[in-house]
Each structure stands twice: as C-alpha cells, then as structure tokens.
Amino acid sequence: LSALSEAKARAAKIRSKESALFKKNEPEIQQGLEGVKIALKALREYYGNQDQGAGTGIVGMLEVVESDFAKQLAEMRVAEATAADDFKKEEGEMKLETSRKEQDVKYKTEAHQRLDADLTDLQSDADSAQSVLDDAKAYAETVKSKCTVTPMSFEEKKAKRQQEIDDLKGALTALESSSSSTA
DSSP states (O other), rough: OHHHHHHHHHHHHHHHHHHHHHHHHHHHHHHHHHHHHHHHHHHHHTTTTTOOOOHHHHHHHHHHHOOOOOHHHHHHHHHHHHHHHEEEEEEHHHHHHHHHHHHHHHHHHEEEHHHHHHHHHHHHHHHHHHHHHHHHHHHHHHHHHHHHOOOOOOHHHHHHHHHHHHHHHHHHHHHHHHHHHHH
16 A cells, blocks of 8 residues: 555656646747747738748748647647546546555455454363363363272282281280180
8 A cells, every 4th residue: 555655646746747847838839839920920911922032931931830839739738638637547546446455454454353353262262172171181080099999019918917917916805805804
C-alpha cells in the first residue's frame, strides 16, 4: 500500500508539473499565433493583391510560421488532454488497486485473528487434555500400588518369622506360667 501511495504521489506531482507547463506555454503560443495573424493581416492590407516580390516572400514565410504555431498549439492541447485523461484513468486504477489491497489486508487480518482464536482454543484444549492425562496417570499409579503385590525380600521374611517366633515363645511362656499357677 505504501508503494502504491508513493506511486500515486509521484504521478500527481508529474501531472501537476505538466499541467503548469501547459498553462504557461499555451498563452505564449496563442499570443504568438495572434501576433502572426495580425502581422499577416497588416501585410496583406499593405500589399493588397499586388505581386510584390519581397512582400510575397515575407507573407509566405509568415504563413508558414502561422501554420507552425497553429500546429504546435493543437499538438499541445491534444497532448494536454491525453495526459489529463491518462492521469484520470491511472488515478482510477490506483484507487481500485488501493481498495483491493485494503480489502486483502482486512480479510487477512480477520483470518489471522480467527487463526489466533483457534490456536488459543486448541492450546486450551491441549492443556485440559494434558491435565486429564496427568490425573489419569496419578490415579493409575495409586491403583497399581494397591493392586500389585510385591514379594517380601528375604530379610523382611526373616525378620517377620523371627517376630512370629518371638511372639509364639512369648505366648507359650505366658501359657506355661498360667498353667503352672493353676496347677
């Protein structure tokens, strides 16, 4: 868009210079043409229909100059009109291109915002799923520890047996002492 704006500004500046040059030169050429016409009229009146050698040459030369001025003026006017029309067309095309690009920016911005919202939603869903997965893993570990029987090590079995033996000896001693006291 900035390149388009710069091109539009450059084109307007160039067109402005062309128009200013035309507005400066057209009156000068017009004035020159009018001066030549006045000179021709004066010379024709002076020489009339007489066949004067020098007068005829000057009149002929002025007629060529008049023709050149008229041709140059017509060409300038056509060139100015063409340049103005071309500028208007180019300006219209630039406006159309600017509006197209602005719409593209608008649509792409909206798409970007939708994608950002979708990304946020997906990230939230992923976080929720990860939280559920972590909870499920933790629950599975607690269930696993409750459901899995791990065999005792040899030292644990030995210590447990020794405890049972000690408890049985203690119970036997208690029974013997209670039997001897009753007998």
